[in-house]
Amino acid sequence: MFAGHDPYLVALSVVVAILGGYTGFGLAARIRGTPGLPRRVLLAGAAAFLAVGIWTMHFVGMLAAPIPGEAVYLVLPTIVSFLICALVVGVSLYFVSIGETTGLRLPASALLLGAGIVSMHYVGVHALVGPFHIVHRTDMILLSALIAILSAYGGLRIYLARQGGMRLVLSAVAFGIAVSGMHYTAMYGMQFEAMDGAGHDAAGLVASAQVLSLVVALLCFVIAAGFLLFLVPEPRQKQQPAAAPGLFAEPPGAPEMMEPPPENAVPAPTPQAGGFSRSAPLGGIGAPRQQPASRIPVSSADGTHLIDVADIRSIRADAHYTLVHDGQRERICSWSISEAESRLDPELFARVHRSHIVALPHVTLMRKEGDGAILELGGQVAHLVPVSRAKIAEVKARLGLVRSMAGRP
Missing domain, CATH: 2.40.50.40 (OB fold (Dihydrolipoamide Acetyltransferase, E2P))
Known part of the structure; x- marks a missing residue:
């Protein structure tokens, strides 16, 4: 089944995962230095972007797969798969942001997040119904779970490092490739087997692949918009008058070694x-x-x-x-x-x-x-x-x- 994937949609799914990871971890990196309500807003935003990125990547990948034309998606399991992803991402980020990541806290959070990503995938896959059975290879299930847990651990380490710039870009790329790798590894071990008789009678509200495509397109737009808004610099404040002569203001992003010392420091x-x-004061003897x-x-x-x-x-x-x-x-x-x-x-x-x-x-x-x-x-x-x-x-x-x-x- 893996060989028949649409390469353009596969590439799009990886890009979506990278953009969601960059925006989510970029917001998460600001949580520890922000008190009160803004901290909760950042935590919710980080969890939302990571969850939407992971979930959207999954369903872009599903649209890229050679799925039988008679297949439809059950709406309830599709929504539940997203809720699972959002819940485990939020809980994992919360656990690693409330205190020191000593002992088993980080590995346990990574295990929870990885298990949530795997659960989201397989619940989402089994939202797909039609005149067929879906069977999975056990070895591919285990391998995809291992990839999910390792990518979750790496992603949480990225969050704890609170890095920016190129380091964050490289980390987001690695995270997006890892999450996509988990999905396509699981898809490689999946097969459709035709059912005898009239086929599967879908119970409940269903959506066609075309409807799902519209939802996924909207979420791709949300992720891209969030990513671009995250890159927009904050508006400059009007410069405050100096309280005393000879004081130097520190330019944002200036290297630590290049900062000139204040005249009367x-x-x-x-x-x-x-x-x-x-120590003796600067500025000469008797200053x-x-x-x-x-x-x-x-x-x-x-x-x-x-x-x-x-x-x-x-x-x-x-x-x-x-x-x-x-x-x-x-x-x-x-x-x-x-x-x-x-x-x-x-x-x-x-x-x-x-x-x-x-x-x-x-x-x-x-x-x-x-x-x-x-x-x-x-x-x-x-x-x-x-x-x-x-x-x-x-x-x-x-x-x-x-x-x-x-x-x-």
């Missing part, structure tokens, strides 16, 4: 075992030290509030915004990330990433992840902050996790 303190010490800020301005619907720096857990730059996390939620701050670094006490705050500053006294956990590391900040709503590879040794020293780096060349 206090340099990072020299790491000491069990604590932090200040005055800028007094650390005791409060920081944040915006809300009713105006601008000033919150104590002791309540701050982290600060991050997100496109054209700077967001301050106070242990409960994030709020917009008018300072740039560079200005915040220069105004906060360097004994208490550290720049751990190009886009992230953390309050060291609130760090409750540090663990390795990929090429970098992850810090967990305590509060009523604990959250995670990435640490760039170049900053790992310094952060460990400042947290007292290694011996003092003083005296090293």
Whole structure:
């Protein structure tokens, strides 16, 4: 049966899976850094795009297959197959986004997601009825299930890595090919056997292949539109006036090594075992030290509030915004990330990433992840902050996790 597939529809099914994976994982990558209702919206959007991408890929693949002309689709099992896919994708993303992915949480989520993809496929296949029996080869069922679980594990690892740019593109391509591979492996092991007598009497509401084609075409449009909207950059904010002369705003996407230091910035303190010490101020001998800020301005619907720096857990730059996390939620701050670094006490705050500053006294956990590391900040709503590879040794020293780096060349 596999040899008779329409090559153009096969190619379209792979493209749909890739676009759905790119959009879904791109939205999922933003979940952990977003509090409250927006986090739930992102989780729902990510699950929806992944589910629609997987389900649409499946039925484009079904339309590409050489199915008997008398075949029709039962509507109820077709809808149930989509609901299965949406449910398991949402639950899997939720499990890996609510806390640390330690122990069996990630493999269990991947197993659940893979089993859901396989269930969606076979429920969708058996929505197809006509004067025939559908039989499956056991070895192909097992192989397709293995491919689904491995692709689910890889997809969740992509989500946890929260990568962007070309890395996300390559990951989405790999995910789309893997999901398509599961489908066509299962289809390779499927055969239609003619029934004796009058044939199968379809019970319930049915839809022809032409009706299914219209539904699939609409969903392909939704996936393509979501993908294009995801690529549209956010509108630029009007540039805020500088609060003090000589402060540099950090351009979005600028490399960490190329950022110019603020003119009056206090340099990072020299790491000491069990604590932090200040370094001499930049700007020449006798240059005055800028007094650390005791409060920081944040915006809300009713105006601008000033919150104590002791309540701050982290600060991050997100496109054209700077967001301050106070242990409960994030709020917009008018300072740039560079200005915040220069105004906060360097004994208490550290720049751990190009886009992230953390309050060291609130760090409750540090663990390795990929090429970098992850810090967990305590509060009523604990959250995670990435640490760039170049900053790992310094952060460990400042947290007292290694011996003092003083005296090293």
